[in-house]
Amino acid sequence: MYRDALKNSEKILSVAPMMDWTDRHCRFLHRQLSQHALLYTEMVVADAVLHGDRERLLGYDQTERPVALQLGGSEPCKLAEAVRIASDFGYDEINLNVGCPSDRVQSGTFGACLMREPDLVARCVAAMKAVSDVPVTVKCRIGVDDQDPTIALPALTEAVIDAGVDALWVHARKAWLQGLSPKQNRDVPPLDYDRVYRLKQQYPHVFIGINGGIANLNQAAEHLEYVDGVMLGRAAYHNAQLLGEVDQRIYGVPAVAVDWDAVCSAMMRHAEIHLQSGGRLGQITRHMVGLFLGVRGARRFRQILSTDAVRDGAGPEVIAAAFAEIDFTDLATAA
Known part of the structure; x- marks a missing residue:
């Protein structure tokens, strides 16, 4: 998927993984509006995949494809086993969450916390890649708390590229794990799109996607002048109607009105x-x-x-x- 997109200078638009929102029913609706947008599951914790109700956690309607599974975790062996289990469900991509700032994620020392441990993220990616037949990607922030994004983001990027990551999706703002709620972390830290643009310039042969505060398809198209992919979050959820224009505007499919x-x-x-x-x-x-x-x-x-x-x-x-x-x-x- 991502290598073909880079090779053919194609762009990807996706709907971001959002806790409590992008479940199978949400994705089924979104697929009725766009046949080509890449859809993501909510984050599913690796431990839950290993020990929980797998059909409830991982099951989906085949019409949702292309669909990616986002996993949360920080133990390479558990993530690898979760990928093995998920392979039976036929996902088109496996994504590792390195950006969620929720209290639950912090207590499990994964999500955005992993921005501080690029070597561990690299080991997780390598373990997942070793057992996956589909692309393994990472979704991250530009840094957390007092981290310097000029150091944190390049360090993580270099580590996961060396581990063989297929794509990096960057939420273009910091996550403040101390002092801000998960909701505030979606709005309060300032956006730094230029930093993601520069990252793409530095790694022209790596798929780099951008996320954060993108409100409509006009803005998405502007971002796609500088990066390979755009990830819409709340805009796609609260105004799902806009997905009806994605296939034509982003993927070049002849315009057809939504039925x-x-x-x-x-x-x-x-x-x-x-x-x-x-x-x-x-x-x-x-x-x-x-x-x-x-x-x-x-x-x-x-x-x-x-x-x-x-x-x-x-x-x-x-x-x-x-x-x-x-x-x-x-x-x-x-x-």
Whole structure:
């Protein structure tokens, strides 16, 4: 994937791994809107893969592909075993989290904490590469706490490149593990896009992707003048409608308007299968409320999904009722 992208001067747009958000239902929705965007799982801790319910943790619908699994951990042997287990599920990429600043991650001495230990990250990557048939990548920050990014980011980059990493995705801001909450870490530390651009200039033959504060596809296109990939996070989640333009604007596919009737039908079928397996409708519809921002009927759409979908016995017909409130002529005019 990444070597072909570099060889052919192609760009990649992905939806960032986001805890509590990018589960299988979110990814299924996003895939209805873009056939080419690279999707990521939430971070799954290696220990959970080794000892937990693997189908629940790793299972997904094949229509979600291309999809990458993000792992959390800091023990090379456990990460390697998690990769072996995940290989049976057919992921298109395995990503190592070196950027999450949550308390849970800090207590496990992985995530953003690993910015301080580039040699350990390199050993983790090498162990994962040794057992993986698909690309192994890293997602990191430019540094943590009082680290100097001019030292921390190059040190990590050089270490993982030497270990054979296939791509490096960089969230272009520090993580402050002391003094800021995980939510604040997404906004408060200043962005430094130029530092990631310079990293790409330094390593022209390595796939470098950028993440952090990218609000729309216009900004994504601007970043792609300097780096190989763009990762959208909250923008893609809270305004998923923008993914409908990704295939044409980023991947050069001839423009085709999203078939919203087909999206509605696909989500209803997905909901029916999920309900038959004992799930709840709200587990799916919570990811859909970000559709149709600024479109007539969107407020009622959100109300239905936020109230009716969480009631006992709620079924796929709730999704149909919500879609029925949207004035799709607004979308046609915008297109």
